[in-house]
Amino acid sequence: MYDLKALDIFNSVLRHGSQTATAREFGLPKSTVSRRLKDLESQVGHQLLRRDANRMIPTEAGLVFEKYSRAILELTEDNREALSELSQEVSGDLTLHVHEGLIRGWFAKQMTHFIARYPHVKITLRTDTALPALDGKDTVCIWLGPVPEEVRLRQETLGRLTRGLFAHPDYLAHRGMPRHPRELSHHRWVDLLGDSGDGLILRHSREGKHCVTLPKSQIKVDRIALQGDAIVSGHGIGLLPHWIVKKRSHYHPGTLVPCLPEWHAAPLAVRLLHPDTPLPRRSLAFIEHIRAAIPADWAPTTSMHGAMSEANGEFQVPNPRFNVA
Template sequence: MYDLKELEAFAAVVRSGSLSLTARELNLPKSTLSRRIRQLEAGVGQSLLRRESNQLIPNEAGHVFYRYCDEILGLARQGSEALNELHEVITGELVLRSHEAFIRGWFAQVVETFLARHNNVNVRVHTQTETPDDQTDGICLWLGEPVENRLRQERLGSLSQGIYGHPEYLEKWGRPQTPGDLQQHTWVDLLGQREGARSLTLHHSVHGSYPLQPAASCLRFDQFCLQGDAIVRQSGLGLMPHWMVERRLQAHPGTLELCLPEWQGPSLSIWLLYPYGSLPRRTRAFLAHLRESLPSAWCNRRAA
């Protein structure tokens, strides 16, 4: 029978290659860490690590043992989580991924309120630039149509969009009165927003659709926040989600003005992506919390 603390010490040293770094990572004295490695090697009956170029690396036996060590530790974590499930205790590590449009402000607040309820959970938050193809745990909040993947896709709602500019820019260059007037203005684009399409279709409740062909953009960004910053700096006009603009205006009033308010750009759908099958209690708890926290402006048209 192996001591789990010894296995954790060995696995951590293999990953870092350094006793000093591992001791800091595990918050242990270096002497304690060395003793656990020696005790493990005594238990298995042979050395598992060798020193090379100021690094500790596994020898042939260490490579073999590490695979089993990792599996043993993984099973121990699963066993602990299964027991916690019986007592309805929400613990463990939760991995969250979010599109950059949500991660600043709103999503961070959702995570903080969740942790206030469940302070035994450790959360890792990643900014997602592409839809994940697969993930074994946690969730991903995505804006726009997700690519085909092996995850469950739950539609949460959508964001409507409009044309925005800075008031001083509009005062200087004129406020567009019709969609055709937009062709006379500099356009601040978002990478991927119109790729593969020559025109941008605007919609009006009475006049129908208008295929707009904005001037070729000399300024394009891969994040909504950077696109909004450029529009605020009077670099031109751009298509932005109304919900994001409203949140920006709460912090910086008067920096953006809606042009052609009766004309709408294409809506962006919002998706929740997570694995099929049985989910850990912490993941289920966060999903419920997130659904409870959805802004009313997202329309909340859900389709599981």
């Protein structure tokens, strides 16, 4: 039986190309790393690594052995997880992808609560502005906004964020408050990248919908936080979720003023996504934790009148494919 620690060290050297970096990763003396590799080569009966310039690279035998060493480590991890499942223990590695607009405040707080409750779970957190590919059973995503139809993932709608128009009071004092959506064409616009390039549809409870042709945005950003910063700096009017504005205004009151408050854009759905495969206990525990932590002021996922479509601003009955019981 191969020494599993030596297999870990061998694969680390392949990743880093350096025994020094591997020693740093494992917190071991470099001499210990070198000795464990030599012992492994003796056990295998072949030289596995050689130096090429300033990097350690695999020999021909090392390339062959790498495949089998990874298989051994993966099988060992699967065995550990299976035994953990039997013992009812929530543990292991969990990768979370979270839309950047949700990461501050609410999600950071919920992640802190989760790891305090499950101290044996190790989380890798990635923030995204584009929907990532989820290719592992231990990967969960919380997404804000549309999900392409071709995405084949299990999806659950957690809530919807209503949106309105906002500007800084100094900008409005200088340029004036718009009284109707048609007047937006005479204002400067701060666009979230790709959000309103084809125009903006606003809806009024009595006047119906109005399609606005927006001026070309002088500033386009790819993060909601940066869009809010640009609006607060007086660069123009922008479309923001009410929930995010409420959180921001708590710390910076008076910096965002609603414009045309009776007009609203289509809400953005907050969705939970994960591969459509049996999930490990840690993923299920996290999903249950998030379900119980949905903010009360997120719009409900359904209503007797249906929900506003993200694509065109029309009121429609939600697609049941996106609502998983």
